[in-house]
Amino acid sequence: MAFADNGGVRLYWKLEGAAGKPVLLLLNSIGTDMSLWDRAAPHLLPQFRLLRMDTRGHGASDAPPDDYSLETLARDAQVVMDAAGVERACVCGLSLGGMIAMTLALQAPRRIEALILACTSPQMDKALWTQRVETVRTQGLAAIVDGAMARFFSEGFVSHHPEVTDTARAGLLAMNPCGYAACGAAIRDMDLIGRISAIQAPTLVIHGRQDISTPYAGHADQLLARIEGAQAAALDAAHLACVEAPTAFAGAIRGFVSGLAEQATGEAAETLFEAGLKVRRKVLGDAWVDRSLSSRTPFNADFQAMITRYAWQEIWGRPGLDHRTRRLIVIAITTALGRWEEFRLHVRAGLxxxxxxxxxxxxxxxxxAIYAGVPAANTAFAEAAAVIRGLEAETPNSG
Structure with a gap:
């Protein structure tokens, strides 16, 4: 078993999946351990390496009795990332895990590739959580287990999957009530609603249509309104959506992160295109490039973009040779290969x-003529002469 240490508190963690894949840190809801993700994990592992941890006070992690804060729980997550050798990760948190994830994004933004906030909120009923913490501390977890199960799962899921819901119930009853109450205090004392607009990480907000604990109104809608650019995904599930709808839950995450990768690729390609276009204009002239761009069609546009990025930015933009030398190399190669359209283009542009x-x-x-053959050079001289005559005819007062 792997443990990380944060100020004497042991934190249990597990890293699974193929090395080299992007890491997805999974943060649990209150009242659950890392097994919360068991049903979703097989659908996430094809794309991610999964870093799971038992939140302080839960599972195999230590449960010190004093109240916890979201800041402490977020530092726990950083300590686990350090222990696992993970500098940056996509972070998915459900319920309390989402609150920890938001705090982590504010506390250490450079460590967040993307943020997935599932069935969570930036604000909860303080009076409700004050009462719940007190109830657990005085009466134990048996006093709140029925209400928790009713919030965790929809009635239909309970009917069809008692093997899952009964396991979750037994896990909640077996946990340390001090740990539950201490994490409940972190929820009670949460102060995120006025701060989350500072989150810069790309964010996906997942909510369950049957979630009565953190329904869309007042919870997910607040996240979407306050985190710039946040996207939404609605699932047919109650609060523990990753358990109740694991395939859809994993699909939402995979699609979101893949979309970010495609967007980044597109932005990088656009940057290369613009850089290549500058070189292309410098070598061939604005008039020719403008004509070429104006003749783009859906059929050839990708080809035009490709040669601008690679030929003009990657090759013509290299520092090893100046443009004069590259021009003359192109003349020699197009002569040797008989690429007369390209030959005429570069002769004209060069002159x-x-x-x-x-x-x-x-x-x-x-x-x-020596290395490519006299016939090739003969044609090249004729083609070049025609280009020169054309340029002279275009020159004012040339005659």
Whole structure:
């Protein structure tokens, strides 16, 4: 068993999945341990490496008796990430886990790749949680277990999956009431509603249509309104949505994170395209590039984007050779291969843009005659002469 230590408090954690995949840190609801994710894990492992932990006061982690804060629980998560060798992760928290995840995103934003807030809220009824903490401390968990189960699962799920719900009930009754009450105090004292607008991580808010503990109104809607750019996913489930609808829950996370990766790829491609376009304009001239761009169609647009990114940014943008040398290399290669359309383009652009002189062009074609053959050079001289005559005809007062 793997434990991390935060100020003398042992925290149980487990890392599973293929090395090299992005890490998804999973943070539990109050009253559950890391087994909360057992039904969703098989659907997440194809895309992620899963880092699970038992929240302080739960499962195999220590349960010191004093009240906990969300800040302490978020620091616990950082300690576990450190112990697992994880610098950055996508973080998914359900209920209390979502509150911890939000606090972690505010406490250590650089460690968050993306945030998934499931069946959670930035504000809860303080009086309700004050009473619940007091009840657990004076009467034990048996006094609240029926209400917790009614909030955790929908009636239909309880009817069809007693093996799951009875296990969850037994787990809640077996846990340390001090740990439950101390985490309940963290919920009671939560102060996130005025702070979460500072969260910068890409965020997905998952809510259950049958969730009576943190319903959409007053909870998920507050997250969506206050976290810029947050996306929403609604599942047909009650509070423990990852248990009740594991496939849909995992699908929402996978789709969200994949979308972020595609967006990042698209943004990077756009940056490369713009950089390549600058080089392309410098070498070929604005007029030719504008004509080329205006002739794009749905059929050839991807090809045009590709050559702008790779040919013009990746190759022409390399620092090893200046543009004059690259132009002359292109002239020699297109002569050797008989690529006359490309040959004419680069002869015209080179002479028009001052990329090389006619004498330098002649020397390249003479060299090509030796290594590419006299017939190729003969055609090249004829093609180049036609381009030169065209440029002279376009020059004012040329005659």
């Amino acid at each position: 028009e843009q001052g990329g090389f002189t006619e004498d330098e062009l002649k020397e390249v074609l003479m060299q090509s």
